[in-house]
Amino acid sequence: MTLRRVNGVLLVLLAVAILIIVHRNLLNLSDFLDREHPDAGQILPFEAELSPGVGQKMERKGDEIPVLITASEDRLGAVIVAMNSVSRNSKANVVFTIVTLNDTVDHLKAWISKTTLKNVKYKIVIFQPELLNGKISKDPKMLEAAKPLTFARFYLPMYISGVEKAIYLDDDVVVQGDIQELYEINLKPGHAAAFSDDCDSASAKGIVRGAGNQNNYMGFLDFKKEAIKKLGMKANTCSFNPGVIVANLTEWKNQNVTQQLEKWMERNSQEDLYSNTLAESITTPPLLIVFYKRHSPINPMWHVRHLGITGAGNRYSPQYVRTAKLLHWNGHYKPWGRTSSFSDVWDQWFIPDPTGKFHPVRKHAD
Numbered sequence: 001m002t003l004r005r006v007n008g009v010l011l012v013l014l015a016v017a018i019l020i021i022v023h024r025n026l027l028n029l030s031d032f033l034d035r036e037h038p039d040a041g042q043i044l045p046f047e048a049e050l051s052p053g054v055g056q057k058m059e060r061k062g063d064e065i066p067v068l069i070t071a072s073e074d075r076l077g078a079v080i081v082a083m084n085s086v087s088r089n090s091k092a093n094v095v096f097t098i099v100t101l102n103d104t105v106d107h108l109k110a111w112i113s114k115t116t117l118k119n120v121k122y123k124i125v126i127f128q129p130e131l132l133n134g135k136i137s138k139d140p141k142m143l144e145a146a147k148p149l150t151f152a153r154f155y156l157p158m159y160i161s162g163v164e165k166a167i168y169l170d171d172d173v174v175v176q177g178d179i180q181e182l183y184e185i186n187l188k189p190g191h192a193a194a195f196s197d198d199c200d201s202a203s204a205k206g207i208v209r210g211a212g213n214q215n216n217y218m219g220f221l222d223f224k225k226e227a228i229k230k231l232g233m234k235a236n237t238c239s240f241n242p243g244v245i246v247a248n249l250t251e252w253k254n255q256n257v258t259q260q261l262e263k264w265m266e267r268n269s270q271e272d273l274y275s276n277t278l279a280e281s282i283t284t285p286p287l288l289i290v291f292y293k294r295h296s297p298i299n300p301m302w303h304v305r306h307l308g309i310t311g312a313g314n315r316y317s318p319q320y321v322r323t324a325k326l327l328h329w330n331g332h333y334k335p336w337g338r339t340s341s342f343s344d345v346w347d348q349w350f351i352p353d354p355t356g357k358f359h360p361v362r363k364h365a366d
Contacts (some may be wrong), residue, residue: 005135036219064095065167065183068159070127070149071100071108074303077350077358078171079112079334085175087120087347092180092298096122097159099152101129107357114354125159127152136282137272138212142179153242154261157249170243172308172334174349177301182202185246187296192251194296196303199238215239216291220285221274228273233292240295243328261286301325308333313341321345336360 001157065088071079072089083096105124112118129148136151152159153168160166167183169175170363187194198215212221216326220237252258268274274285304324306312308331321327321342329335335346350360 003120003285011262025056052174060091061084062180064163064302065092065180066095066097066160066163067179067188068097068099068152068156068166069171071098071104071171072147072149073101073104073107075113075171075334075336076104076107077353077360078334078351079108079140079156080115080117080351081349082169082171082173082175083117083120083122083344084351086169086179087303088349089175090180092178092183092243094179095119098121098122099125099127099159101127101149101196106357108109108318110355114350117351131155131266135262135269137269151265152285153245153283153336154258156224156245156247156299157253157258160249160259164248166247166249168245168247169240172329173243174327174346175325176322176327181325182298182302185296185298187246187248187251187319190251191294191296192257192322193291194245194246194298195240195242195291196298196300196305197238197240201264208233215261218286220281222272225273227242227267227271231289231292233289237345239284239288240291240304241305241330242284243330244298244326246298249267256288257306260290262290303328307335307341316342336362340360 032234051365059252069079069082079098080127086094086096098108101143105126112120112122127149139182156166165183167179185194214238216235217223219231220234220239221235223229223235263272265282268282268285274282301323302325304316304321304326305328306315307327308329310331311334312331314334327342327345329340329346333340335343336350340346343360343362347360351360
C-alpha cells in the first residue's frame with residue numbers, strides 16, 4: 001500500500017472518529033438539557049420547571065425580567081390576580097418565580113394550566129421552612145405574622161440566579177403599569193435594593209402622624225432596647241414598605257444581606273427587639289435595620305398602598321387609583337375578603353378558579 005493510500009485511509013478514519021465524537025456530544029447535550037428542563041410537573045427545592053409559554057398571543061421581547069411572588073393556599077387568588085395584571089399590562093419578557101409550600105403546588109398548577117395564565121413563563125419553587133429555625137419567635141401571638149412565606153423576600157438570590165436585578169411583589173397587588181418601567185429604575189451605586197419610602201408616598205396622606213406611627217422607624221423598632229440604641233439610628237427616620245422591592249442581586253450577595261437579615265431575626269427571637277411595636281411586623285424591621293439610609297427610592301406611583309386599611313376609599317379618588325402604576329392592599333381588608341376599598345379594580349384581573357376551591361368571600365357570603 002502506497003503512502004498516499006495510507007494517508008487517505010487515516011483521513012477517513014479520523015473523519016469517522018470526529019463524527020462519532022460530535023454525535024455523542026450532541027446526545028450528551030440533549031440529556032443535559034432534559035435534566036435542566038424536566039417535565040412541567042417536576043418541582044424541586046430551589047429549582048423548577050420553566051413553563052414553555054407555547055402559543056403565547058403576545059410576543060415577549062428583550063431580556064428576562066425576573067419577578068418573585070409567594071403563593072399561599074388561603075390567598076391563592078391574589079397571586080393569580082397579581083400575575084395576570086403584570087402579564088396583561090406589559091410586553092416584557094417576564095418570568096415569574098412563585099415560591100410556595102408543598103400543599104399548594106397542585107392547586108397552583110391547575111389554576112395556571114387551565115386558564116389564560118398557561119401562556120405565562122413561570123417556575124415554582126418549594127420554600128423550606130427549616131430556613132427559619134431559631135429565627136422567629138414561638139410566641140403564639142405572632143404566629144399569624146410569622147407565616148413562613150413572608151420571609152421568602154429575604155432569600156431572593158437563592159431563588160433567582162444568573163441575573164443582576166429582580167423584582168419582589170407581595171401577592172395583594174395589582175400592577176397597572178408596564179413592569180419593565182419598574183425594573184429599569186436606577187439603583188444608586190452600592191445599593192442592594194430600592195423601596196418606596198412611607199413619608200414621601202402619596203399613600204401617607206391622611207394618616208395621622210405622631211410618636212410611634214407606622215411612617216417612621218419608631219413604629220417598627222423598640223428604641224428602648226440596647227441593641228437598637230447602639231445602631232445610632234434616628235427614631236423619626238422615614239420607614240419604607242417592603243411589599244415592592246427592586247433588588248440588585250449582585251450587591252445583595254456581596255453585602256451578605258440575607259445573612260444580615262437572619263442575624264437580626266435571631267436577635268429578635270432572643271431579645272424581642274420589635275415584636276411588640278405598634279406596627280406588629282416581624283418582616284419589615286430587619287429590612288429597616290439592614291437598609292437604613294442605604295436604599296434607593298421607588299416612584300410613589302409604583303407603590304400606592306394602604307388600600308387594605310380603614311378609610312382607604314376616602315383617601316384616594318377613583319381617578320387617582322386608575323392612574324396608579326401599582327396598587328397594594330396592605331392592611332387587614334383584602335379585596336377578596338368581605339369588605340375592601342376598590343375591590344372592583346382587583347376583580348378586573350381575577351380569573352375564576354377552575355377547581356372551584358377559591359372564591360372571593362364577598363361574592364359568596366350568605
